[in-house]
Amino acid sequence: MIDLYAAGTSNGMRARIALEECGLPYTLHPVDLMKGEHKTPQFLAMNPNAQIPVIVDNDGPGGKPVTLSQSTAILLYCAEKSGKFMPKDPAVRAAALQGLMSASTDITPIFGCLFGVMRSKDPHAPTIQMFKDRLRSFFQVWESTLAKKKYCAGDEMSVADLSLYAGYARVKGSAPDLVEGLPNLTRWAGGMASRPAMQRATKF
């Protein structure tokens, strides 16, 4: 059994999506960031960076417990453990890794910055617009990719789709204009949203 410590942010969702879609049994321990539950000594012992998500796999490699932070590391760990969502074809696999990094290291961090500025005491409008424009341009590139491919890396669903959906769902919930008017992205997102595992994973 795996213990997941998370909140309903895109990083938290990415880890829960990984567990749900890979079919790995887990227990969710919700972490209230507003109450500072990620700064307790118990939490810091799992992740000294004081960030969700964290998983503790009591049946890790060699049967030993493993504690892991970083949502994309958790996603790759789950994919490897379950043998799912990592394409076998080397070219498709490379495209999946490229897509994974775009979703995890371009979209999610910029959304985090945008959200941080929007919620600050003195929101700086040009900075907000700069982050919005950047995010929109990433989604426009995904729109043209998804015009040619069923999923992020080709005909099969991969870690890239799982990561991108975590970012997409958060942006759609908080700044929907950034993902509107992109029909292929919308078609892809509809397919992802209809998956029972995805529905369970995104409800916090």
Ligand SMILES: N[C@@H](CCC(=O)N[C@@H](CS)C(=O)NCC(=O)O)C(=O)O
């Ligand atoms: N690169 C990390 C980022 C994790 C992260 O930023 N977590 C945020 C929530 S999305 C957090 O725990 N923030 C705590 C805080 O802001 O104090 C990952 O992918 O897991």
